[in-house]
Amino acid sequence: MKSVIFYYTGTGNSLWSARRLAEKLDGATLRPLKSADPFEAGDADVVGFVFPVHMWGIPGRVLDFLEKLAVKPDTYYFALAVNAGQVSRTLLQLSGLLARRGATLAAGFDIVLPSNYIPWGGPGPEERRNELFLRAGEKINAAGSAIAAREEGQIDKGPLWQRVVFTAIYKMSFKQVPKMDKDFWTDDRCNGCGVCVRVCPAKNIILAAGKPAWQHHCEQCLACIQWCPEESIQYGKKTPAYQRYHHPEVQLKDVIG
Numbered sequence: 504m505k506s507v508i509f510y511y512t513g514t515g516n517s518l519w520s521a522r523r524l525a526e527k528l529d530g531a532t533l534r535p536l537k538s539a540d541p542f543e544a545g546d547a548d549v550v551g552f553v554f555p556v557h558m559w560g561i562p563g564r565v566l567d568f569l570e571k572l573a574v575k576p577d578t579y580y581f582a583l584a585v586n587a588g589q590v591s592r593t594l595l596q597l598s599g600l601l602a603r604r605g606a607t608l609a610a611g612f613d614i615v616l617p618s619n620y621i622p623w624g625g626p627g628p629e630e631r632r633n634e635l636f637l638r639a640g641e642k643i644n645a646a647g648s649a650i651a652a653r654e655e656g657q658i659d660k661g662p663l664w665q666r667v668v669f670t671a672i673y674k675m676s677f678k679q680v681p682k683m684d685k686d687f688w689t690d691d692r693c694n695g696c697g698v699c700v701r702v703c704p705a706k707n708i709i710l711a712a713g714k715p716a717w718q719h720h721c722e723q724c725l726a727c728i729q730w731c732p733e734e735s736i737q738y739g740k741k742t743p744a745y746q747r748y749h750h751p752e753v754q755l756k757d758v759i760g
């Protein structure tokens with residue numbers, strides 16, 4: 504069995520999940536969706552996608568990638584949709600996309616980890632975060648066994664009301680995402696280090712007179728605000744009071760690299 508796992512991550516939860524899964528899948532290759540040419544999986548017969556749920560659906564970068572990916576009908580496709588408790592229709596959306604390309608999502612798992620959506624608050628108390636890491640690790644282990652055995656059929660989803668209401672919001676909000684960066688600003692702790700420029704997967708930040716300037720092709724991954732070493736980036740009015748978050752076992756160099 505030759506496995507490839509494509510992953511996208513803002514704050515490391517999806518990278519951590521992908522790594523955990525790769526350990527279970529003996530020698531799976533990890534490929535970030537930042538690399539120049541990730542659109543084919545070579546001779547892999549097991550191909551996975553690990554990505555965060557954004558606004559109750561698949562993030563734009565992952566959609567673009569899936570559109571360009573060379574898919575094969577006899578490949579075993581699986582996914583981990585990494586989220587903060589509301590996976591909604593995300594994995595069904597992925598299943599539909601692959602089906603339209605003549606392929607099948609054999610298995611899709613909902614992995615719940617601390618929230619990185621800082622406009623709505625911090626990642627929660629440490630005790631709760633540790634509980635989530637533990638449970639997610641157990642679920643990834645179980646997913647790994649199911650994938651290794653090429654089991655088919657499990658596609659996790661949220662409750663019906665969530666799929667109806669939130670899918671409508673996803674569709675309405677999707678086009679707004681690139682310009683949502685207009686609410687970012689920096690406080691006087693910014694020292695012009697440029698980490699935000701380097702961590703942005705969309706090359707959406709430039710330094711102008713030593714301060715970040717957002718260029719309105721944002722993906723809302725929130726890497727910039729969460730990884731700023733000075734915690735100087737803010738979003739709207741409330742984030743000065745909210746704790747920053749990235750997965751504790753993932754470092755800045757892992758995300759930039």
Ligand SMILES: Cc1cc2nc3c(=O)[nH]c(=O)nc-3n(C[C@H](O)[C@H](O)[C@H](O)COP(=O)(O)O)c2cc1C
Pocket residue numbers: 511512513514515516517518554555556557558559560585586587588589590616617618619620723724725750
């Ligand atoms: C723009 C945005 C939208 C999000 N929307 C959802 C959502 O709809 N449902 C959910 O459960 N979590 C949502 N989250 C939380 C992330 O999915 C979650 O924290 C995930 O673990 C982050 O993964 P990462 O660290 O790999 O980026 C959202 C996060 C961001 C940045």
Ligand code: SF4
Pocket residue numbers: 689692693694695696697698699700713714715730731732733734735736
């Ligand atoms: S990472 Fe933070 S401190 Fe560094 S340039 Fe960006 S905003 Fe300023």
Ligand code: SF4
Pocket residue numbers: 684702703704705706707708717720721722723724725726727728
């Ligand atoms: S500007 Fe910030 S939130 Fe937007 S894509 Fe870049 S790192 Fe992510």
